[in-house]
Amino acid sequence: xxxxxxxxxxxxxxxxxxxxxxxxxxxxxxxxxxxxxxxxxxxxxxxxxxxxxxxxxxxxxxxxxxxxxxxxxxxxxxxxxxxxxxxxxxxxxxxxxxxxxxxxxxxxxxxxxxxxxxxxxxxxxxxxxxxxxxxxxxxxxxxxxxxxxxxxxxxxxxxxxxxxxxxxxxxxxxxxxxxxxxxxxxxxxxxxxxxxxxxxxxxxxxxxxxxxxxxxxxxxxxxxxxxxxxxxxxxxxxxxxxxxxxxxxxxxxxxxxxxxxxxxxxxxxxxxxxxxxxxxxxxxxxxxxxxxxxxxxxxxxxxxxxxxxxxxxxxxxxxxxxxxxxxxxxxxxxxxxxxxxxxxxxxxxxxxxxxxxxxxxxxxxxxxxxxxxxxxxxxxxxxxxxxxxxxxxxxxxxxxxxxxxxxxxxxxxxxxxxxxxxxxxxxxxxxxxxxxxxxxxxxxxxxxxxxxxxxxxxxxxxxxxxxxxxxxxxxxxxxxxxxxxxxxxxxxxxxxxxxxxxxxxxxxxxxxxxxxxxxxxxxxxxxxxxxxxxxxxxxxxxxxxxxxxxxxxxxxxxxxxxxxxxxxxxxxxxxxxxxxxxxxxxxxxxxxxxxxxxxxxxxxxxxxxxxxxxxxxxxxxxxxxxxxxxxxxxxxxxxxxxxxxxxxxxxxxxxxxxxxxxxxxxxxxxxxxxxxxxxxxxxxxxxxxxxxxxxxxxxxxxxxxxxxxxxxxxxxxxx
Ligand SMILES: Nc1ncnc2c1ncn2[C@@H]1O[C@H](COP(=O)(O)OP(=O)(O)OP(=O)(O)O)[C@@H](O)[C@H]1O
Numbered sequence: 104x105x106x107x108x109x110x111x112x113x114x115x116x117x118x119x120x121x122x123x124x125x126x127x128x129x130x131x132x133x134x135x136x137x138x139x140x141x142x143x144x145x146x147x148x149x150x151x152x153x154x155x156x157x158x159x160x161x162x163x164x165x166x167x168x169x170x171x172x173x174x175x176x177x178x179x180x181x182x183x184x185x186x187x188x189x190x191x192x193x194x195x196x197x198x199x200x201x202x203x204x205x206x207x208x209x210x211x212x213x214x215x216x217x218x219x220x221x222x223x224x225x226x227x228x229x230x231x232x233x234x235x236x237x238x239x240x241x242x243x244x245x246x247x248x249x250x251x252x253x254x255x256x257x258x259x260x261x262x263x264x265x266x267x268x269x270x271x272x273x274x275x276x277x278x279x280x281x282x283x284x285x286x287x288x289x290x291x292x293x294x295x296x297x298x299x300x301x302x303x304x305x306x307x308x309x310x311x312x313x314x315x316x317x318x319x320x321x322x323x324x325x326x327x328x329x330x331x332x333x334x335x336x337x338x339x340x341x342x343x344x345x346x347x348x349x350x351x352x353x354x355x356x357x358x359x360x361x362x363x364x365x366x367x368x369x370x371x372x373x374x375x376x377x378x379x380x381x382x383x384x385x386x387x388x389x390x391x392x393x394x395x396x397x398x399x400x401x402x403x404x405x406x407x408x409x410x411x412x413x414x415x416x417x418x419x420x421x422x423x424x425x426x427x428x429x430x431x432x433x434x435x436x437x438x439x440x441x442x443x444x445x446x447x448x449x450x451x452x453x454x455x456x457x458x459x460x461x462x463x464x465x466x467x468x469x470x471x472x473x474x475x476x477x478x479x480x481x482x483x484x485x486x487x488x489x490x491x492x493x494x495x496x497x498x499x500x501x502x503x504x505x506x507x508x509x510x511x512x513x514x515x516x517x518x519x520x521x522x523x524x525x526x527x528x529x530x531x532x533x534x535x536x537x538x539x540x541x542x543x544x545x546x547x548x549x550x551x552x553x554x555x556x557x558x559x560x561x562x563x564x565x566x567x568x569x570x571x572x573x574x575x576x577x578x579x580x581x582x583x584x585x586x587x588x589x590x591x592x593x594x595x596x597x598x599x600x601x602x603x604x605x606x607x608x609x610x611x612x613x614x615x616x617x618x619x620x621x622x623x624x625x626x627x628x629x630x631x632x633x634x635x636x637x638x639x640x641x642x643x644x645x646x647x648x649x650x651x652x653x654x655x656x657x658x659x660x661x662x663x664x665x666x667x668x669x670x671x672x673x674x675x676x677x678x679x680x681x682x683x684x685x686x687x688x689x690x691x692x693x694x695x696x697x698x699x700x701x702x703x704x705x706x707x708x709x710x711x712x713x714x715x716x717x718x719x720x721x722x723x724x725x726x727x728x729x730x731x732x733x734x735x736x737x738x739x740x741x742x743x744x745x746x747x748x749x750x751x752x753x754x755x756x757x758x759x760x761x762x763x764x765x766x767x768x769x770x771x772x773x774x775x776x777x778x779x780x781x782x783x784x785x786x787x788x789x790x791x792x793x794x795x796x797x798x799x800x801x802x803x804x805x806x807x808x809x810x811x812x813x814x815x816x817x818x819x820x821x822x
Pocket of ligand 1: 223224225242260261262263264265266267268269278281
């Protein structure tokens, strides 16, 4: 046991007390472990003092331990623990406490952690890149603790004490690169990835798709997070219930908005919405990072009351909280104080005052205890040395206190239980806890709801649609006007080739650059939702891709409808529709390239650094500015990556292949180009390549998207 440990969940009455084992109760006088149960091997001696509602017994090969809960009328039983009320043999009956009916095996989560240290990487300088000894900073220092079902724990401490770090570590949501050292057990099983489905986590900073309304956001979350076996009606009912409970009903159709841009919801409403989304599944374990920050006192009280009700129903809730009012603070039955990455106290809220009082830190009667704790455990500017000494003394004293010893026994108990599991306690198969883990929707359902959200977002963003289409119309008119005098003669060849290239560039650059922000902008939201196991990275990527397709069909159609007829290109339906089809392929391939860069790099400046040179080479190898046959061999291959080249060739074939009579108004002796095939040949294109061009455009589209997805996937795994 570390020097920093404590126990929660048992009010003033500790779960176990050290002392002599009442062996007569266990029927194993003189031998605390008569059948050699592995979990008893390292078990500290259990003791029950007379008159306390604590009892341990061994019945057959199963161990039963019951104890009084914090709510005084409920007995929670741990794994391998059962209530004794049916047998009538426990103290429950004797004491007439009317023990509750639920068992923690089915409904509750006990979380314990021992000697937990967390190291965060320090920023590496550019020059130190090759230094393998990357410096780490320890932000949690051998922290231990335990929380039982039915507990609402206030996790407090000054800013930077390590509260969020501890919660992240416990919730298995630590960012990549951060090292977590120590044991975390959930119902005596080693915490693993399942925690992301089992536990809810309300983050300090809320992230949303701002264009959605409250109801839409909760609907989306309910469809992706709630058990797939629940009907749509049940999911909708849960959404309504939560909106009602959290006072969001009246603003259910209000858009969430983006703070600093189009703020719609208040900070408090955003907090409540984030909270609602996390408790949709009624998780047995809930972590809340400052859920009341930004709420008025009424709403803060209401929210904590809701958490309290959840705890009364057997949920395990750990919540960081800053400056709670006395009334709100009183609703927390347990308290965990952190200071400088160490535990300064863990136990009942009332016990904290006694503990600090015993060290000479007496809370004045006029003070809110919560404020007093923070003040006592803060490193005060100008008094750093003294503050740190004070914190060290408190933490050291706590480490040898009775509170700490009690929790040590609880942790030990669960560690021993973990040893007894045949699967080494590494996972949860067959564990009743798994019944609490919602079955997430299948791949198609994920794709459907993600695409639904992306479509809504895209549809509601005027910058993406109306402005872009307006711009398209203006450009199409201007280009059309410039080329109205095009004739099918020698001078007209250059004009037609020029305007065809403009068809390509006008459908390339807006598509290419218009999507660059798709991933950088939404990356924090994606990473959070992905890490929370709400969806997979492939469904997310595909949904973004699908949501963009309609825009990249409408744009080329609008452009061609105006420009094609103004310029007076070949006036047959076949030529027009082929031109539209080629520009649609072009726009989508360009957007795929934009997606690739957007997904692969973190920020727009980095994207530009690589995209612009890439773009220029592709443009040159499009075939208008250079005869492709003359490109040097070492760079000539780039043309195969250039959708400019495929589109240009396809458009040239469409326009020229069946032209037989190009007017020649040159003086005698000057050679003329008389047929379209000659034009095609002049640009080093091949008239039989039309279907190949479509094929290569499609292939490039797939390759760019595949690379884009790989980029996104790798980034998601790295974070
Ligand atoms: N990934 C990280 N990289 C570098 N430093 C980190 C990282 N995570 C946490 N820290 C540092 O660890 C310390 C504890 O951070 P943490 O966010 O846990 O504090 P906190 O108690 O939650 O503070 P607050 O109440 O202000 O949110 C801080 O000094 C913080 O700067």
